[in-house]
Amino acid sequence: MSVFSYHLVRLTLTSAIRIMLFPINSKQINGLIHAETMSAMILGSSIISKTRIFNREIAVFAQWENEDFLNAFLNTNKKGKQIDKGWHIRLEYLRQWGKISGYKIPTKEATIDNDKSVVAVTIARMKYTQIPRFLRWGKPVEEQVRDNNGTTLSLATIRYPNIISTFSIWKTQKEMIDMVHGHSKLPQPKRHINAMKERDRKDFHFEFTTLRFKPLSEYGEWNNKRNYILNKTELL
16 A cells, blocks of 8 residues: 655755755656655745745655655665655545646545544646736635644645645644634634635646645654654554
C-alpha cells in the first residue's frame, strides 16, 4: 500500500536554491511515485512579502510505493539525508476532491472518526492569468486557517511558475469540517465558502485537488517543536 509523506526542512540559501532548481525526481529514486518540491511561506502573509517570492524553508510532498522506499531515500540518498535533517509526517490516504496529475491517488476512500486528527493538503496548478485573482480570494482563506485554534501546524508553499499548495494538521476532523462549512467562531467564518463559490463561477486553476489524510507518525522537529499530532497513541 502506498504511503504519503510531507517534509519540512530549513536549508542554507545555496542548498535551498539548488534543490528547487533540481528537485526530487521520481525517475531517479526507487519507489517514489511522485513528489513536489516547494518553497514554504506563512499563510496569510503579505502578497509582496519576501517569503512569497522565495524562502529557504523547503517543503516536499511525496507519494511512495511503501515505507521501505521512503526509509531508504532518507537514509541513503544525498537529497534524502539533507531533507531528513528537518521534520516530516507520514500519511494514510482518506479521500480526495478534484484531480491532480503525477500522484496515483487510490480509488478506495476511507473514513475516520470526527474526534481524530486529520491532515489536509491542497495543490493547485494555476492558470497564469488568474493568479492575481486567486491571491485576492485565497489570502483571506489562508488567514482563516492560520488563525484557527483547530490547527497545530499550517503553511502555504509555492513552486514557480504556477504551483501553489497548502498543508494543515487539524486537532480533529470536526474542527476542519466546521471551518470548511463556515461554522468556526472566527470573524467572517464563510471566507472559505465564498472563495469556493468564486472558483465555481470562474476557475482559477488548470488542476486543483484537496486531499485528506490520516496522520500515521511524525519525525524530527520543526520550529523548535515536536508532536504536532495530538492523539498519536490512538492512531497507531
